[in-house]
Amino acid sequence: MLHLRARSLADTHAIAAALAAVSRRGDLIVLAGEMGAGKTAFAKGFGQALGVTEPITSPTFTLVHSYDTPGKLTLHHADIYRLSTQHEVADLALAELLEYDGIVLLEWGDVVARSLGEHLLVQLDADPDDEDARDITLSGSGRAWAERWSRIEAATEEYAC
Amino acid sequence: MLILGIETATQQVSVAIGGHEGVLGMFEVSRGRRHAETLIPAVEFLCAQADVQIDEFGAIAVDIGPGLFTGMRVGLAAGKAMAQALRIPMIGISSLDLLAFPLRHADRTIAAVIDARKGELFYAFYKPVPGGVQRVTEPVVGRAADLAADLMARGQNVVCVGDGALRYREEIAGGAACDFAEQFLAHPSAAPLVQLAHARALREEWVNPWEIQPLYLRAPDAQINWSTRESAR
Structure with a gap:
C-alpha cells in the first residue's frame, strides 16, 4: 500500500499521469472516494497523460465513456454509482473492454471489488482542512500490479507521505 | 418469406438474408470489433446488393447467445428495434x-x-x-x-x-x-441462422420483439451492497 499526498488539483493530475505511464493494456483501475473526492479529476489527468484530446467528462449517467488514444489503446471510463445489482455490473462487460486493447477506470468499483479480479485500487480522500488537497492511497491486487510496484513507488516518490 | 439474420455473439459481425430458396446473401467480418459501427451499414449494404427492401422482411432472426456482451447487446437491440418498427416477429437461436x-x-x-x-x-x-x-x-x-x-x-x-x-x-x-x-x-454465422429460422418460421415458432431475451450463463443476481460505503446514496 502506498500513501500519497496531492496538495493541489495539479498534483492529483500528476499522480494520475505517473500511473498512466506504467499502465498497460488489460489494466483495471478502481477509483474510490466520496462525491467530490476527485475521481473524475483523476480520470482527466490519466486520460490526458495517455494522449486523449477529447474532454473527459463524468460517466455517472451514461455508465461508460470510451476514448481513443494515439497509442492504439482505448481508455474506458466507467461509473457504477447508479447500478444496483451485480448483473447490471456484468452487463458493462468490463472484462471484454479490457481484452480489446483497453484500460478501464471504474468509479465506485470498490463496492464490487470481489467480482473484479486483479486491479489497482486508488482511494481518494478529501482533507476537511484543505479543500485543494487529497490523500491518495494506492493498493494493488494480483501479480500484474505486484510486479510493477517498485516502478509505481519510484514514479510517485515526490508525493509520498 | 424473407428473413434478416443478425449474428453478433462473438467478435464477428454476420448478417444474412434468407428465404425459401436458402441463403440469398451474407456479409461477415471478424477482424473489426466495433459491432455498433459495422452492423447497420452491413445490413444496408446487403439489402442494396441483394435488391431487397427492408419492408420485405417477414421476420428477424437473432443469435441470443451465449456470447460476448459487447456484441450481443448491439445485435439484440438492433434486431428488436427493426422488428418493432416493421411490426414483424423475431426468432431467437442459440450461438x-x-x-x-x-x-x-x-x-x-x-x-x-x-x-x-x-x-x-x-x-x-x-x-x-x-x-x-x-x-x-x-x-x-x-x-x-x-x-x-x-x-x-x-x-x-x-x-x-x-x-x-x-x-x-x-x-x-x-x-x-x-x-x-x-x-x-469458428464463429457462429448468420447463414445457418436464417436457414434454421426459416424452418421455424414455417411452423410459426416466433416471438414478439419485446419477448426475446439473451441467453446468459452466469451466477444468480445479487444486490450491490452499497451499505459498505456509509455515505453512498
Missing part, C-alpha cells in the same frame, strides 16, 4: 446451435465452444440427427480444464468447433480423442 449445425454430417458428437473471455468458455454437446443437430447437454460456462474433463468422461471421438475450442486447443485436446473444426467455422 452454440449455430456453431454445431454446419457439422451435422460429422457423424459423431460435436462440442460447440465459444470463448467467453477471462479464461472461460461457453459450451454444449450435440449429436447429429436427420436434418440437423440435437443438443444433448445444457449449455454451461466453464474453463478449458472442465471441458477437457467432460470430453474424457464421454470417451467418444468428438469434434470441437468454435473460437473457444481453437484458443484453448492444447488444454482441451490433452488426454481426449478429439478433432477441431476449421477456423472459418
Whole structure:
C-alpha cells in the first residue's frame, strides 16, 4: 500500500499521469472516494497523460465513456454509482473492454471489488482542512500490479507521505 | 418469406438474408470489433446488393447467445428495434446451435465452444440427427480444464468447433480423442441462422420483439451492497 499526498488539483493530475505511464493494456483501475473526492479529476489527468484530446467528462449517467488514444489503446471510463445489482455490473462487460486493447477506470468499483479480479485500487480522500488537497492511497491486487510496484513507488516518490 | 439474420455473439459481425430458396446473401467480418459501427451499414449494404427492401422482411432472426456482451447487446437491440418498427416477429437461436449445425454430417458428437473471455468458455454437446443437430447437454460456462474433463468422461471421438475450442486447443485436446473444426467455422454465422429460422418460421415458432431475451450463463443476481460505503446514496 502506498500513501500519497496531492496538495493541489495539479498534483492529483500528476499522480494520475505517473500511473498512466506504467499502465498497460488489460489494466483495471478502481477509483474510490466520496462525491467530490476527485475521481473524475483523476480520470482527466490519466486520460490526458495517455494522449486523449477529447474532454473527459463524468460517466455517472451514461455508465461508460470510451476514448481513443494515439497509442492504439482505448481508455474506458466507467461509473457504477447508479447500478444496483451485480448483473447490471456484468452487463458493462468490463472484462471484454479490457481484452480489446483497453484500460478501464471504474468509479465506485470498490463496492464490487470481489467480482473484479486483479486491479489497482486508488482511494481518494478529501482533507476537511484543505479543500485543494487529497490523500491518495494506492493498493494493488494480483501479480500484474505486484510486479510493477517498485516502478509505481519510484514514479510517485515526490508525493509520498 | 424473407428473413434478416443478425449474428453478433462473438467478435464477428454476420448478417444474412434468407428465404425459401436458402441463403440469398451474407456479409461477415471478424477482424473489426466495433459491432455498433459495422452492423447497420452491413445490413444496408446487403439489402442494396441483394435488391431487397427492408419492408420485405417477414421476420428477424437473432443469435441470443451465449456470447460476448459487447456484441450481443448491439445485435439484440438492433434486431428488436427493426422488428418493432416493421411490426414483424423475431426468432431467437442459440450461438452454440449455430456453431454445431454446419457439422451435422460429422457423424459423431460435436462440442460447440465459444470463448467467453477471462479464461472461460461457453459450451454444449450435440449429436447429429436427420436434418440437423440435437443438443444433448445444457449449455454451461466453464474453463478449458472442465471441458477437457467432460470430453474424457464421454470417451467418444468428438469434434470441437468454435473460437473457444481453437484458443484453448492444447488444454482441451490433452488426454481426449478429439478433432477441431476449421477456423472459418469458428464463429457462429448468420447463414445457418436464417436457414434454421426459416424452418421455424414455417411452423410459426416466433416471438414478439419485446419477448426475446439473451441467453446468459452466469451466477444468480445479487444486490450491490452499497451499505459498505456509509455515505453512498
